[in-house]
Amino acid sequence: MDSQIKTETEAEVIVIGGGAAGCSTAIYLARRGRRVILLEGREDRPPQLSDLHSGEVLSPGSQLELDRLGLDLNQAQSGDYLVRWKLQEWASLRLHWPGGRETFDRLPPGVAFWQINRGNFYRALRQLARAEGVQVCEGVRVINLLRDSAGRCLGVSARAAGEAPYELKAPVTVDASGRNSVVLARLGLRQPEPHFRRAAYLLFFSELAGAPEPGVWQQYWLRNTTTLRGSYLAPRLYRFSFETSLAERNRWLAKFGRLTAHELFLAALAEQLPQEARRFREATRLPHLLAFAPVGFRVAQITHDGLLMVGDASGYLDPSTGQGIEFALRLGRLAARSIEEAFAVNRFERPAFDRYLRERQDEVLPIMRRLRLFLMGSQSNRLLDVVGGVALARRAAMRQIIKTSPAIID
Ligand SMILES: Cc1cc2nc3c(=O)[nH]c(=O)nc-3n(C[C@H](O)[C@H](O)[C@H](O)COP(=O)(O)OP(=O)(O)OC[C@H]3O[C@@H](n4cnc5c(N)ncnc54)[C@H](O)[C@@H]3O)c2cc1C
Known part of the structure; x- marks a missing residue:
C-alpha cells in the first residue's frame, strides 16, 4: 500500500479498482476538487x-480519451517491453477469409x-491519478x-494483505473493479449476454x-465463429x-478430452487450420497464457443509491473489437460528471445519477449497438466471404x- 488510508469522513468518493474505468472516474473527479x-x-x-x-489493443477512440484525460503519450514509448506501456502501432490488416481469400488493407491515413x-499502462494511469490528488491505495x-x-450503499469493507478488514464510508462508491467485480457477485447483477457467450x-x-x-x-x-488473431508487439514478442x-469450445472438450489450454489450442487449430498448426506446435511459447470463458455478460442495474457501476463492471460485450478500454475510459468520464452534479445538490439516491445513464445511452450505446451488429454479422462465414471479396465493403x-x-x- 503506498499511502495510509485516512479516516472515513475524508473521502467523498470511493473508487473500487485502479484500471481504466476507475482511474478515469477518479482523475476527472479529483480535477473538480473532489x-x-x-x-x-x-x-x-x-x-x-x-x-x-x-496485450490489449487500444482503439483510436481510446487514444482520444487518453489525450482528453491528459496522459503523457510520449512517455509511453521508451524502454523494454517490460517497462513501457505502448508496445506497437498497427495500421494494416492481413485478413484470411473463411473461403481461403487473403486480403491486405491499410487503415485511413493518421x-x-x-x-x-x-x-504498465495502468501504472501510468494511477501515477496520473496521484498527481491529480487522488489517494491511491494499492494492495487493498x-x-x-x-x-x-x-x-x-454507505461504502465498502476492504483489506490489505495480512491485515484485518476495515470499513470505509463515503457518500458515493464507484464500482470499477472489472469483469470479476465483487459488487456484481454480492448484488447478483450479472446476467448472460446471449449472443456473446464466448471463450x-x-x-x-x-x-x-x-x-x-x-x-x-x-x-x-x-469454422463456427472461431478466430485466430496475431500481431508483433516487440522484438521476440508475438x-x-x-x-x-x-x-464450439464444449465440442472441442468433448472431442479432445481434458487438455491444458495450450494443448486445446493446438488440437483445435490442427483440426481447423492444419496448414498453420505445425508452426505453432514448433514455436517457442512464453510462459504467459490466459484463458477466459465465458467473456460477454450484461448487468441488470448500473446505478443504485450511493453506487455506480463503471467499465466492465457495468457489462461487457466481446474482446474481438478491442474497445473495452475505450468504453471504460468514456464511462469513467461520464460517471464523474454525473457524480459531480449529485454533489452540487447533495443528493446521492439513484435518480441523482440519471444523467450518467442518459449520457451512456447517447455516447456509448450507439457504438455498442454497431459493434453488436458487426459481431453478429461476423458469425456468418458466408457473409464474411462476401464482405472479404469487395474492397469497398471491407473499408x-x-x-x-x-x-x-x-x-x-x-
Ligand atoms: C481476452 C480479453 C481480451 C481483451 N482485449 C481487449 C483489447 O484488445 N482492447 C480493449 O480495449 N479491451 C480488451 N478487452 C477488454 C478490456 O480488458 C476491458 O474492457 C477493460 O480492461 C475494462 O477496464 P475496467 O477498468 O472496467 O476493468 P479492469 O481493467 O478489469 O480493471 C479493474 C481493476 O480493479 C481491480 N480490482 C478487481 N477487484 C478488486 C477488488 N475487489 N478490490 C480492489 N480492486 C479490485 C483489478 O485489479 C483491476 O486493476 C479484453 C478482454 C478480454 C477478456
Whole structure:
C-alpha cells in the first residue's frame, strides 16, 4: 500500500479498482476538487511478463480519451517491453477469409491501433491519478459493500494483505473493479449476454515461423465463429488470441478430452487450420497464457443509491473489437460528471445519477449497438466471404469499427 488510508469522513468518493474505468472516474473527479480514494487490489511490484495481461489493443477512440484525460503519450514509448506501456502501432490488416481469400488493407491515413502492456499502462494511469490528488491505495482489496437496511450503499469493507478488514464510508462508491467485480457477485447483477457467450485464449511467443510483421494485424476466420488473431508487439514478442463460442469450445472438450489450454489450442487449430498448426506446435511459447470463458455478460442495474457501476463492471460485450478500454475510459468520464452534479445538490439516491445513464445511452450505446451488429454479422462465414471479396465493403466495415462518436463533454 503506498499511502495510509485516512479516516472515513475524508473521502467523498470511493473508487473500487485502479484500471481504466476507475482511474478515469477518479482523475476527472479529483480535477473538480473532489476528495477521492481509489482502492486497487493488486500490489505494485516490479514489472514482469504477466503484466502484459492480454496485450490489449487500444482503439483510436481510446487514444482520444487518453489525450482528453491528459496522459503523457510520449512517455509511453521508451524502454523494454517490460517497462513501457505502448508496445506497437498497427495500421494494416492481413485478413484470411473463411473461403481461403487473403486480403491486405491499410487503415485511413493518421489512424492506427496501439498495443499495450496493460500492467504498465495502468501504472501510468494511477501515477496520473496521484498527481491529480487522488489517494491511491494499492494492495487493498474490497471484500464487500456496506449497505443500510434500505439497501443504500454507505461504502465498502476492504483489506490489505495480512491485515484485518476495515470499513470505509463515503457518500458515493464507484464500482470499477472489472469483469470479476465483487459488487456484481454480492448484488447478483450479472446476467448472460446471449449472443456473446464466448471463450478466449491468449498466447505469447518469442519465436514463430512466419510471425506477423511489425505494423500488421493478422487475422484468420475459422469454422463456427472461431478466430485466430496475431500481431508483433516487440522484438521476440508475438501475441495471438484464439476466440470461439462456448458451444464450439464444449465440442472441442468433448472431442479432445481434458487438455491444458495450450494443448486445446493446438488440437483445435490442427483440426481447423492444419496448414498453420505445425508452426505453432514448433514455436517457442512464453510462459504467459490466459484463458477466459465465458467473456460477454450484461448487468441488470448500473446505478443504485450511493453506487455506480463503471467499465466492465457495468457489462461487457466481446474482446474481438478491442474497445473495452475505450468504453471504460468514456464511462469513467461520464460517471464523474454525473457524480459531480449529485454533489452540487447533495443528493446521492439513484435518480441523482440519471444523467450518467442518459449520457451512456447517447455516447456509448450507439457504438455498442454497431459493434453488436458487426459481431453478429461476423458469425456468418458466408457473409464474411462476401464482405472479404469487395474492397469497398471491407473499408466500410473497418470505418464502422474505427468510428468514434463525439464525446458529450470535453
Ligand atoms: C481476452 C480479453 C481480451 C481483451 N482485449 C481487449 C483489447 O484488445 N482492447 C480493449 O480495449 N479491451 C480488451 N478487452 C477488454 C478490456 O480488458 C476491458 O474492457 C477493460 O480492461 C475494462 O477496464 P475496467 O477498468 O472496467 O476493468 P479492469 O481493467 O478489469 O480493471 C479493474 C481493476 O480493479 C481491480 N480490482 C478487481 N477487484 C478488486 C477488488 N475487489 N478490490 C480492489 N480492486 C479490485 C483489478 O485489479 C483491476 O486493476 C479484453 C478482454 C478480454 C477478456
